[in-house]
Amino acid sequence: METTNIKVAFTTNLCAHYNVGTFEELSRHYDVDYYFYSAGDEWYWQQKHGVSAGNFHFEYLPGFDISNTRISLDLPIKLFRRSYDVYIKCINGRFALPITYLVARLKHKPFILWTGVWMRLQTPIHRLIFPFTRYIYRHADAIVVYGEHIKRYLVSEGADSQRVFVAPHAVDNNFYNRDVSPREQIALREELEINQDQKIILYLGRLEESKGISYLIEAFSQLKNQNTILILAGEGSLRQQLENQINALGIQSRVRFAGYVSINQSVVYYSLAWVFVLPSITLPTGKEPWGLVVNEALNQGIPVIATDAVGAAAGGLVLDGVNGFVVPEQNSSALLEALSRILESPEQHSNMSEKAKELIEKWDYELNVEGYSRAVEFVTRTKSYPL
Numbered sequence: 265m266e267t268t269n270i271k272v273a274f275t276t277n278l279c280a281h282y283n284v285g286t287f288e289e290l291s292r293h294y295d296v297d298y299y300f301y302s303a304g305d306e307w308y309w310q311q312k313h314g315v316s317a318g319n320f321h322f323e324y325l326p327g328f329d330i331s332n333t334r335i336s337l338d339l340p341i342k343l344f345r346r347s348y349d350v351y352i353k354c355i356n357g358r359f360a361l362p363i364t365y366l367v368a369r370l371k372h373k374p375f376i377l378w379t380g381v382w383m384r385l386q387t388p389i390h391r392l393i394f395p396f397t398r399y400i401y402r403h404a405d406a407i408v409v410y411g412e413h414i415k416r417y418l419v420s421e422g423a424d425s426q427r428v429f430v431a432p433h434a435v436d437n438n439f440y441n442r443d444v445s446p447r448e449q450i451a452l453r454e455e456l457e458i459n460q461d462q463k464i465i466l467y468l469g470r471l472e473e474s475k476g477i478s479y480l481i482e483a484f485s486q487l488k489n490q491n492t493i494l495i496l497a498g499e500g501s502l503r504q505q506l507e508n509q510i511n512a513l514g515i516q517s518r519v520r521f522a523g524y525v526s527i528n529q530s531v532v533y534y535s536l537a538w539v540f541v542l543p544s545i546t547l548p549t550g551k552e553p554w555g556l557v558v559n560e561a562l563n564q565g566i567p568v569i570a571t572d573a574v575g576a577a578a579g580g581l582v583l584d585g586v587n588g589f590v591v592p593e594q595n596s597s598a599l600l601e602a603l604s605r606i607l608e609s610p611e612q613h614s615n616m617s618e619k620a621k622e623l624i625e626k627w628d629y630e631l632n633v634e635g636y637s638r639a640v641e642f643v644t645r646t647k648s649y650p651l
Contacts (some may be wrong), residue, residue: 312524353377457520468561469542541599
């Protein structure tokens, strides 16, 4: 991919740690200005992760909140006054999205939407604004999406399939596939009071309803293999509720709440796990857009069990029976069956572990940015960008 002199304005709410590699790679091919307008306090974001930066040109813009809408008055000024060839905006932002789209149209420049949403959101506010959202789906000059599952959804909403470009969601594979020393593993086992011969089932993420953790706990409680430990790593509003469920099932001695796990320490957790589980469910607020913890776990050669409400499963990264299992959401019995199969067959586990490393190796930032580049090349060939 050759470097070009195309000038790009890329607006999104914040720079998450997992986006740094994408933004840096994109900046190696285009002249990009990144505009971040959030304070990093979104409900879906682990606040302790903070916000990030990287080797690219960016600004964190000041702003204020009105009725859960972030307003940055600097954004339209900067977008309009500066000269850009392409405008890219993520799906988030009830103020920033229409502003970016409007500026692009007033300046007769192409607009690219970036989205991970793959269902109609059913909250009152989302139902109210959906006509505008669908308008953007149908009138964006191009749309960049995490995977094929999102493309299928957008086409069902009237988007032109030729304008939708898949940019497979990726993490820093070199960071997550590092060799974890036995010393680090032993130290973590000792900290969590887990014996060396006990197999670990790992969940890492927010402790919230959308993650479907209660179904995982129910399945774990029915496992015949008692020499297993369930680690629930992360923080969230459901902590007490989940503890109550665990106590009621009488399995508290076999469950560990690890609390917040730093990005660096997460690699050690993955390396200890026998299997990683992401049991997310569908809510009115949406489905799991992707689940980058899946990419992270696969980099350590850990088979993954994910529900069909997880984007990484619907998008083709988790292949049922190959590098893990895909099970129906909200189904403890299906989770139990998948856990039992992977715990009771070391040979299958070994094969899945090998496939996990093999498949994730090419799922990197370069592949991700190829999707963006196809979109940019597509829109810059167009001469007219009407409202």
